[in-house]
Amino acid sequence: MILSFKKSLYLGLAAIAVVAAVELTTTDASAKSYARITSNQVMQTAPQNRNVTTNGTNALYTKAGTLRGARxxxxxxxxQRYGSSKLSSQYFRAYRVATTNRGAVYYKVVSFNGVYRGWIYGGRVNGTFAGGLNPANTMANANLPLQKTGYTLTNPQKYTLWVDPKWSRYKAKQVDMSSxxxxxxxxITDAAVKTREQYLYYKVIDDKNSAIVGWVYSGGVAAPNSQQATKDNSVKINYVNPAGQSVGAYTWIIQKTDLKAGANMTDGAKLGDILQNSTQLSDVATKNVPTGYKISATQSPTNQPANVTVGSEDYLVYVDPIKANFLSPVAYYLTNTGQQISPSQLVGNTYPILTDAQMTIFSSQTQGIVPAKVFDNALFADPNKLASLTGVSVKNADGTMTTPIYYFNKQATIAANTTARYGDTLKLYYTLPQR
Structure with a gap:
């Protein structure tokens, strides 16, 4: 009986030891299944280069999703809904970046509207937005109006000035209008459209107070010529190329403040007889030359400004096209690997097709440094042009097909072209989100 009891005791203790060992091993294995952070830093790059959209491939967590306790x-x-939204308020701003011991990169982001803030998987390259994020251009360049001076604000309370257009960046601020x-x-010095809403904004500066400068919705300003043009108050300026073909026109409405004392502005009146400044027409014509043209140096206007009459007579101004002497070709690279993307990797075996007019954004008359704002152009927000590249479908191991989409990476592109000059090949970088 004693031997039997001892044998049972030994077997019981052995079983307890095995169970304890199994529990300890299980606990250790479970702990090791969680990642840990090896780096966590505030991002130092320019704020406008940290605007991002979410694409729905990864969720947002209180901490890196692979960490213990992440919710x-x-x-x-x-x-995904935020990423495909038509509202600029649903962009995100990245402001911290963390790396795990497994090499995964996570970004802390906040939505422009302040509703969501947390951590999201961003690929495996610090500083490159991949995984659940795509880089975002919240604004795209737009053409300036022909008339650039003399604008007034229509309703400053409703359409005030902004340091950056409202919702174009996180916590955009209004301009101090107290003076x-x-x-x-x-x-007007610049123009841009919101990529999502396509609202047009103008950057304006107060002619009497240069401290008041900012962006305003185009509907919030009125041109000096906003009154109705008639044959009794206007002159039409017609811009023609060397072949005599019209390439643009501008209707100048003469203001009463421009007239000599006692002068009557009627159809047929000569400008030299009624204007205080008989050369004013030349100044207006020079300021409103169509984009892409300059006043001809060899062909003069068809009439002297002083002899031009109010009403039906056109003032013909000859212009020459501005020819770019330095055109930069573009090449396409993969941010994830640094390798060039070949046409054979893309649908149709070809790069995006750009017209000559569209290629002018990469050209200049001088061989100066290519400014970073070139990559804000609307072409980089157009999915049918340079916003993304569609790859050739590939077959997965399970037999399914995947079509890779490469997204334009503005941040990496700017970094790769900081010293590029017009005429050099520009490297456009695209990111393939990690699945």
């Missing part, structure tokens, strides 16, 4: 804040579905006067006029 979901926004699902993949929610982030603004209702009689102030503005000059």
């Amino acid at each position: 979901m804040i926004a699902s993949k579905y929610t982030l 603004y006067s209702a009689n102030d006029t503005f000059t």
Whole structure:
């Protein structure tokens, strides 16, 4: 009986030891299944280069999703809706970056509207947005209007000025308008459209107070010529090329303040007889030359400004096309590997086809440094042009097919072309999101 009891005791203790060992091993294995952070830093790149969209391939968490205790804040579905949204308020700004011991990169992001803030998987290259994020161009360049001076604000309370257009960046700020006067006029210096809503904005500067400068919705400004043009108050300026073909026109409405004392502005009146400044027409014509042209150096206008009459007579101004002496070809590279993307990797075995007019954004009359704003052009927000590249479908191991989509990476492109000059090959970088 004693031997039997001892044998049972030994067997019981052995069983307990095995169970304890199994539990210890299981606990250790479970702990090792979680990743740990090896680096966590505030991002130092320019804020406009950290605007991103979510694509719905990864969810948003309170911490890196593979860390112990990470809780979901926004699902993949929610982030897919934000990514395809037509509202600029649903962009995100990245502001911290962390790397795990497994080489995964996570970004801390906040939505422009402040609704969501958390961590999301961003690929495996620090500083490159992949995984659940795509780089975003919230604004794209637009053409300036022919008339650039003399604008007034229509409703400063409703359409005020912004340091950056509202919702074009996280926490965009309004311009201090405390010194603004209702009689102030503005000059337009830049134009851009919101990539999502396609709202047109102008950058303006107060002609009387240069401290008041910012962006305003195009509907919030009125041109000095906004009154109706008639044969009794206007002159039509017709711009023609060397072959005599019209390439643009501008209707100048003469203001009463431009007239000599006692002068009557009627159809047929000579400008030299009624204007205080008989050369004013030449100044207006020079300021409103169509984009891509310059006043001809060899062919003069068909009439002297002083002899031009109010009304039906056109003032013909000859212009020459501006020829670019330095055109930069473009090449396409994969951010993930640094390798050049060949045409054979893309649908149709070809790169995006750009017209000569579209290629002018990569050209200049001088061989200066290519400015970073070139990569803000609307072509880089157009999915049918340079916003993305569609790859040739590949067969997966399970027999399914995947079509890779390469997304334009503005941040990597700017970094690769900081010293590029017009005439050099520009490297356009695209990111293939990690699945």
